[in-house]
Amino acid sequence: xxxxxxxxxxxxxxxxxxxxxxxxxxxxxxxxxxxxxxxxxxxxxxxxxxxxxxxxxxxxxxxxxxxxxxxxxxxxxxxxxxxxxxxxxxxxxxxxxxxxxxxxxxxxxxxxxxxxxxxxxxxxxxxxxxxxxxxxxxxxxxxxxxxxxxxxxxxxxxxxxxxxxxxxxxxxxxxxxxxxxxxxxxxxxxxxxxxxxxxxxxxxx
Numbered sequence: 001x002x003x004x005x006x007x008x009x010x011x012x013x014x015x016x017x018x019x020x021x022x023x024x025x026x027x028x029x030x031x032x033x034x035x036x037x038x039x040x041x042x043x044x045x046x047x048x049x050x051x052x053x054x055x056x057x058x059x060x061x062x063x064x065x066x067x068x069x070x071x072x073x074x075x076x077x078x079x080x081x082x083x084x085x086x087x088x089x090x091x092x093x094x095x096x097x098x099x100x101x102x103x104x105x106x107x108x109x110x111x112x113x114x115x116x117x118x119x120x121x122x123x124x125x126x127x128x129x130x131x132x133x134x135x136x137x138x139x140x141x142x143x144x145x146x147x148x149x150x151x152x153x154x155x156x157x158x159x160x161x162x163x164x165x166x167x168x169x170x171x172x173x174x175x176x177x178x179x180x181x182x183x184x185x186x187x188x189x190x191x192x193x194x195x196x197x198x199x200x201x202x203x204x205x
Contacts, residue, residue, distance in 0.1 A: 012178075022085065023092065032169075033063050041055045107171075140158070146158070156188060162184045165180070165181050
């Protein structure tokens with residue numbers, strides 16, 4: 001079962017704790033685990049019509065393993081438990097082939113204390129309210145602002161994109177944290193009729 005399909009912070013945390021426990025049961029002394037989900041949407045508007053509308057969602061698990069004085073890091077996009085069991089077991093087995101490194105360790109847990117709790121406002125609460133129609137409208141708006149401004153214009157491509165990223169970070173010596181942000185970008189590229197049949201291009205985002 002892929003826990004992140006349900007989309008809640010609780011499920012990411014539950015999966016991180018499960019992975020931590022499984023790793024320790026199978027030979028890891030300590031672990032650092034990050035489970036993340038990233039959704040991105042991109043709209044391209046070219047020469048008076050939609051050229052591309054693309055959406056992608058990616059889930060991933062990153063694990064750092066400390067075992068017998070050895071260290072390794074591994075990542076996977078397959079978050080089904082049956083797949084993670086094999087992934088973690090193999091990762092621990094490979095770690096044991098590495099040379100010892102006495103300087104690789106988790107941070108002192110004392111450093112986790114007194115962390116700031118202020119909201120840095122990295123996530124726009126209105127992100128989830130944005131519709132496909134609004135995204136297309138924003139891309140078209142920029143296209144229309146450029147259209148007709150210069151007789152040398154050959155082609156205009158404008159774009160609007162946004163993303164939503166969230167992760168849960170868990171260390172086996174006491175750290176637990178969550179991070180979430182959103183981002184938006186707006187831009188365009190144009191090609192012009194230049195001298196001697198040249199077609200210079202430019203862009204701005």
